[in-house]
Amino acid sequence: MSEPLLALDGIEAGYGRAALVLRGLSVHVPPSTIVCLVGPNGAGKSTVLKVASGMLQPRAGAIRVAGDDVTGRTPQQMLAAGLAHVLQGHSVFPEMTVEENVRLGAYTVRDQAVVEERVARVQEIFPIVGDRWRQLAGLLSGGQQKQVEFARSLMMEPKVVLLDEPSMGLDPKTTATVFEQIVRMRDHGTAVLLVEQNARRALEAADVGCVLDLGRVHISGPAPELLADPELSRLYLGGRPAGV
Amino acid sequence: MSSALLLQSLILGILLGGLYALLASGLTLYFGVMRVVMIAHSAFLILAGYLAWFFTVQTGLDPMISLLITVPLFFGIGVLMQRLLITRLKPASLTMMSVLLTFAIALVIEGMLGFTFTGVQRRIRLDYGASSIEVLGAQVAVVKLVAFGLAALALGSLWFVLKKTSFGQALRATIQHKEAAELVGIDTAKVASYGFGLGLATAAVGGTALALDATIYPSLHWHWIGPLMAIIVVGGLGSIPGAAVAAMLLGVTQSLLQVPLGTTWAQTVFYVALFVTLMVRPQGFFGGRLAQRF
Secondary structure, three states, rough: OOOOOEEEEEEEEEOOOOOOEEEEOOOOOOOOEEEEEEEOOOHHHHHHHHOOOOOOOOOEEEEEEEEEEOOOOOHHHHHHEEEEEEOOOOOOOOOOHHHEEEEEEEEOOOHHHHEEEEEHHHHHHHHHHHHHHOOEEHHHHHHHHHHHHHHHHHOOOOOOOEEEEEOOOOOOOHHHHHHHHHHHHHOOOOOOEEEEEOOHHHHHOOEEEEEEEEOOEEEEEEHHHHHHHHHHHHHOOOOOOOOO | OOOHHHHHHHHHHHHHHHHHHHHHHHHHHHHHHHOOOOOOOHHHHHHHHHHHHHHHHOOOOHHHHHHHHHHHHHHHHHHHHHHHOOHHHHHHHHHHHHHHHHHHHHHHHHHHHHHHHHOOOOOOOOOOOOEEEEEOOOEEEEEHHHHHHHHHHHHHHHHHHHHOHHHHHHHHHHHHHHHHHHHOOOOOOHHHHHHHHHHHHHHHHHHHHHHHHOOOOOHHHHHHHHHHHHHHHHHOOOOHHHHHHHHHHHHHHHHHHHHHHHHHOOOOOHHHHHHHHHOOOOOOOOHHHHHHOO
């Protein structure tokens, strides 16, 4: 197998003096792959993404991007290294237009020609973003706002996008659209590390699944296999086996 | 009320509202970027007024030329104040503690002004101080027009910086969603300190505009902080357009009420508006979606 784009190895992390949330977690994201982390509340799913984007510094372990050690870097440096984080809930700049939001994604890029090229690219990947270009982002529907956030995150041409609960607060139909867009991102060459409460739906879109429990990866494997495992279904995916 | 008097009051109200808008813009900016309640904002206004007066007394030049010194000076003080003092406050209690901290700064400024310039009331003598011109049939003091012009120019510049520059984009992004701003690579700590400097720079212009047409004394800032706080609450904390609209409305209302009620009672319009806002729409009337998060 080729070298993973993002490798988290033996990560230990927590908040303040409280007990560790991640206890020796390892996750690898290969190129052009959607890796999905599922698991119960408090398993540390969102914490994994915060560690990967530099928002939370790990107490132990290593983070590598395409083989380079980036452990201990700031969010700005992680972004430059190729990791873009899309937060849980709404994180557009609501009083700015879709255009301003997307262009801010390339805030650190000085070359305007490069910015224009990327604007054209994300508009192609997310047509709705181009359609709503001049509107205030805060006035869009939840699903449209998510796509603006995705587009903004792609403006740095990241190697891996980190998506934290992209379906949160969306109705099932919109959720389906958002997952289609996630698959589109992968098809356009961006690997995805996805964290989802909506485990079954997420695994259906993902290539690889990892079940987190008590701060470690409990089980991992190809997503279809995890979906087909009746024991796993009962424990982590809401009781119903696959196909029901 | 005769129609001439009404027109006169309306024009004066608009001029006053423009000045209020500038005076309040910095105050709402600090809150927007950092959730800081800056009690010392009006003390800095008075300080800028004193510096303009002192400049004119010493050099005989127009007080507005003092802005070439005070605007960069205040910007620098703002950046340092944010970096050295505000960032020391705990994030969890930042807003509360910023009231105490900036209250202390206001007292220091007032004390230093009294110590340096004594408590004597000061007024800038201007060649055009007593002249007035006719606007739409109403007599308007030239100095009020100049102050309004200065305020409009400063607000226009502020609007330009916020809307059209890369720093302004970063500042607005930081106001609207700090975490997301960090994740697109904005150095929000740096942006916050420059934002604070920008807010204090507006105080340099606002204080100078104020001193063109007012008698100043060290404790005058207490008279201003209440109305300015009321304006930014009515406008929606953190929203500069909101503050501008609220300032204009309250300025015009105050000016119109001065005719039947007199100046003292007309002043209460700010507090009435503040109470009404807190009762029926605590997030402010003009702040839009952003303000609803506070």
